[in-house]
Amino acid sequence: MTAVSITVADLTPFSPNIDATKAQAMIDDALALAARVAPCINDDTFAYPEAAKAILRGAILRWDEAGTGALQAQTAGPFGQTLDTRQQRRGMFWPSEISDLTALCSSSSTSYTTSLAGPDPGAGYWSQPNVWTPL
Secondary structure, X not given: OOOOOOOHHHHOOOOOXXXXXXXXXXXXXXXXXXXXXXXXXXXXXXXXHHHHXXXXXXXXXXXXXXXXXXXXXXXXXXXXXXXXXXXOOOOOOOHHHHHHHHHHHHHOOOOOOOOOOOOOOOOHHHOOOOOOXXX
């Protein structure tokens, strides 16, 4: 089971008229595509499930609103203009959302430390100052 879970109830505060069947299909698609770019979200030990949920919810709601808007044409004598405010869906995630999801995976990996002071003073130059050669 995946650590990130989204339900239809998570979407209804933002889009109250969303159809439940449509919303569930969109959730399934979003989780599948997100797992492709950030496979760590499928791990039970994923450290940031709420952050991933927020990214996915935003993408799903944007997808739900795709196509809304208006196509308006105005003419005045020989002059005319067309204003298109409809949103088009080109992909599930914006590039920034993809980088955010992959960053969540890289930050959930184990951390490490390194010392800038060099090796332990018990070995090498410092253990025998009269020799001054590394071991």
